[in-house]
Amino acid sequence: MAEQTAGLTSLVNLIERIADNKYVLGDRLVEVGISGPNLEATLSAIAMAQGELGHARLLYNWSFDLKGLKGKKPEIASQSGKAFPQVVAIRNWIELIAALYTVNVALELVLKALLEANHADVVHRIHKLLKEQKEHIIYSRGWAQQLLADGGTIPARFNESLDKVLPQAEAWLQSVEDSADLISSGYLPSGTNLVASFQKQIAELRSARTAVNAG
Numbered sequence: 001m002a003e004q005t006a007g008l009t010s011l012v013n014l015i016e017r018i019a020d021n022k023y024v025l026g027d028r029l030v031e032v033g034i035s036g037p038n039l040e041a042t043l044s045a046i047a048m049a050q051g052e053l054g055h056a057r058l059l060y061n062w063s064f065d066l067k068g069l070k071g072k073k074p075e076i077a078s079q080s081g082k083a084f085p086q087v088v089a090i091r092n093w094i095e096l097i098a099a100l101y102t103v104n105v106a107l108e109l110v111l112k113a114l115l116e117a118n119h120a121d122v123v124h125r126i127h128k129l130l131k132e133q134k135e136h137i138i139y140s141r142g143w144a145q146q147l148l149a150d151g152g153t154i155p156a157r158f159n160e161s162l163d164k165v166l167p168q169a170e171a172w173l174q175s176v177e178d179s180a181d182l183i184s185s186g187y188l189p190s191g192t193n194l195v196a197s198f199q200k201q202i203a204e205l206r207s208a209r210t211a212v213n214a215g
Helices: 002-031 039-066 093-117 120-149 154-177 180-184 194-214
Strands: none
Touching (some): 002 039, 002 093, 002 180, 039 093, 039 120, 093 120, 093 194, 120 194, 154 194
């Protein structure tokens, strides 16, 4: 029982960390996105915000269920304090896109690992969310590639923004990867290489820019 309780507690913390990041990203997509570089970017940011906030709501409700809360779910007015500091600190479009891509790649890796473990209580909760998550990555990667291919100081500023959020995402992925409670409780498969997979995707994004410059 103690092992199951520890595993469940770790799962709740994991879900709330994902939900908090999505909640704050949704908020920043509205706050910063409203002054996007063009009308299309602004409209897309608002639409993406609704997706992130919707995911956050679903995840918070899941955490409430796991905690055994009955009746009407509490209204979510703010994050629970588990969002990455750099996500909270987003103030402009470049920082927004850097965090949106980085965090969503990290979240997708964790969600896929949860799905791979095939835990009965998990699969039906995240299957649809994981499909929608792909759209968020495609959107943010497209903008990331535009910023990296832009002129002037924008590529350097984007890389600086990436470098601020990357350590936070990597540290979290490492903690998930090393979680004995999640693995022993069957929520995560053993031998999952979250950090290596994450670093590979970030390197591919940056190498695509290098290839353009070389051409």
